[in-house]
Amino acid sequence: MKRKQLEELGLQEEQIKKIMDLNGEDIQNAKDKASASNAEILEENEALKSQMSERDKDLKKLRSQVKDNEDLTKQFNDLKSKYDKDTADLTQKLATNRLNSAIDQSLSKANARNNKAVKGLLNMDEIKLDDDGNLTGLDDQIKSLQKSDGYLFDEGSKQDYQPNNGKPANADPIQAMVDIFKGDK
Structure with a gap:
């Protein structure tokens, strides 16, 4: 929304300022929401790392303590397999978090009204995150959903607003009041 468009609609400067302030607040709220989400993901990422x-460190310490003792070797192997499994699980969780974050950002850019609702309609098996952090398989699905379920996306509202019933606006508001008092109209 641009100030010039509002001026063309014949709105007064005070009305335009109020509309622009409300629009600015909405934009700021959306930015704050995205920043909070990114902060949570970064925090969780740091905890996992x-x-x-x-x-x-635990594995290295135990490895140095294990020499020829079979009991310690068994404990070491058990711990190693457990930690390998935990590492794989944490790596998978981290990858899932990155994928979900990237999907949320893409849906926000596409003006999705409710990311959860749109995600429910996506085929998540086709969406992948490459090594560069780019999503594949999402854009086509979003375009398809915008066509089939356009109500899920905010594409701005079109209004056929015509001030003064389609007649040009009076150029001089003072003259219009004088004409009304004189009874010319």
Whole structure:
């Protein structure tokens, strides 16, 4: 929405300022919401990395203590397999978080009204995140949903607004009041 468009509709400067302020607040709220989501993901990412590095330290410490003792070797192998499984699980969780974050950002860019509702209609098996952080298989699905279920996306509303019933606006509001008082109209 641009100030010039509002001026062309014949709105007064005060009305235009109020509309622009409301629009600015909506934009800021959307940015704040996206920033909060990214902060949560980064925080969780750091926690997962910290857990992985601590487990690696445990493995190195235990490896140095294991020499020829069979009992310790068995404990080491058990712990190693457990930590390998945990590492794989954490890596998978991290990848899932990255994928969901990227999908949410793409849906926000596409002006989805409700990301959860749109995600429910997506075929998540076809959506992949490559090494560069780019999504594949999502754009076509979004375009398809915009055609089939356009109500899920905010594409702006079109209004056939015609001030003064389609007649041009009076150029001079003072003259219009004078004409009304004189009874010319």
